[in-house]
Amino acid sequence: MSDLQRAFAKAKLSSYPATMPPTIPPFIEADEEEEETGHFDIESAELPHDDDSSSASSASSASSTGTIIPSQNQKLFARPQGSPNKRTMDQIPWTTYFERELFLPSPSADTTITHHVYLTSPIGPSAPLFITHHGAGSSGLSFAALTSELRKRLPNAGILSLDARGHGSTTISPSQETEILDLSLETLSSDLLTVIERTKLQMGWETMPPLILIGHSLGGAVVTDVAKSGKLGNSLLGYAVLDVVEGSAIDALQSMQTYLSTRPAGFPSLESGIEWHIRSRTIRNSMSARTSVPALLKHDSEIRSSRSWTWRTDLAATQPFWEGWFIGLSKKFLEARGGKLLLLAGTDRLDKELTIGQMQGKYALQVFPEAGHFIHEDLPEKTAVVIVDFYKRNDRSALVLPPKVSDMLRAGKKV
Structure with missing residues (x-):
């Protein structure tokens, strides 16, 4: 003073x-x-201890006021309690993305396989139906996030996403636990065709809608094999293969057992399984992981350890079929009828045959270097944009054919 x-x-x-x-x-x-x-x-002044930049900014601002002295009990700079931005690992139900689920029994001489599929029906006779097939160890919910993005851009489109045998909720009775499950390419291709036909019958569709097949990894080999067979006829507009080519796939098989040995044998809870997929960057999109991962795990009440949530599919047991999935894939991909789309996470995955085919313009290629192996889960929006554009380029309903010569002559027009 x-x-x-x-x-x-x-x-x-x-x-x-x-x-x-x-x-x-x-x-x-x-x-x-x-x-x-x-x-x-x-x-x-009494300040909460915090090291982040926002706290430093608050302190700097307070020191310049000069005329306000906070009392000890006011805590003017204290942050709100709780952590509203904490990432949740809660499961997202399949009903968020699909209209219904179907159980399609297919009896044979010795067993009955009940195929489980997720379905959103196409609206209108010319609306397309996207049919998806997941990779080994995954499930039909792998495509849930992509489904949402496709429907945003094509509201009338339908999506049919199946669980392959030995995956998801598809079951075989009587159980074949003591036998090696048949996951050969021929069997999986036959299953896909069966699912398509039985879905048509159960839904009462008079004709098959225009089809676009989408397959990831192993699923890419399956949809390519089905396209090459020609059994879908003129209904098939084209097919898209996600992050798998013959050369790199076969090379990767050499390290597959090493990868499986380093993967956790189980998890203490469903949430911890989801968290592992995100933390390990196996799936880089938390929303997709919260939807797809629960279908990969099952709870075994007989396991008394802290890892009672185990893998639904034993990938190591599928080893006898690994090479058969991918041998000849590039040749079939280039020769099958219909539009062709290849989505990769890196150009290094292209083998010689596909590189030559791409230079000759035999198929469309899109690379997402920022994505991991699960392109459709990591980047569902970008993947949907590419697939919708691919469909529109192959959509025959938009074609306007010129009039026939005979019709023009009957109408008295010069030809």
Whole structure:
């Protein structure tokens, strides 16, 4: 406090009667330094301990106010309690993405396989039906996030996503646990054709809608084999293969057992299984992981350890079929009828045959270097944009054919 201010205060106090107590509180000497310096010591204020940049920014702003001294109990700089931005690992149900699920029994001489599929029906006779086939160890829900993005751009389109045998909710009775499950390419291709035909019958479709086949990894080999067979006839507009080519796939098989040995044998909870897929960057999209991962795991109540959630599909047991899935894939991909689309996570995956075919313009190629192996889960929006554009380029319903010569002559027009 300056001498002039102190003299003014004493003169003011002396004017009050001696019997009247002063109503102006006494000045605190500590205020003298604060008024002279124009700021207060921020270190004396009670601040929560935090190392992030937002806390540093708050402290810097507070130190420049100069005229406000926070009391010890106000905690003006304390952050709200709780962690609203914490990532949740809760499961997202399949009903978020699909209209219904179907169970399609297919009896044979010794067993009955009940194919499980997720379906959203096409609306209108010319609306396309996208049929998806997942990779080894995955399930039909692998395409759930992509389904949502496709429907945003093509609201009338339908999506049929199946669980292959030994995967998801597809079952075989009587159980074949003691035998090696037949997952040969021939069997899986036959299953896909059966699912398509039985879905048509169960839904009462008079004709097959225009079809686009989409397959990821092993599923890419299956849809290519089905396209090459020609058994879908003119209904098939084209097929898309996601992140698999013959050369790199066969090379990768050499390290497959090593990968499986490093993968956790189980998880203590469903949420921890989802978290592992995200943390390991196996799936880089948390929304997709929360939808697809639950179908990959099953709870075994007989396991007394802390890892009672185990893998639904024993990938190591499928080893006898690995090479058969991919041998000859590139040749079939280039020779099958219909539009062709290849989506990769890196150009290094192209083998010689596909490189030559791409230079000759035999198929469309799109590369997403920022994605992992599960392109459709990591980048569902970008994948949908490419697939919708691919469909539109191959859509025959938009074609306007020229009139026949005979019709023009009958109408008296010159040809």
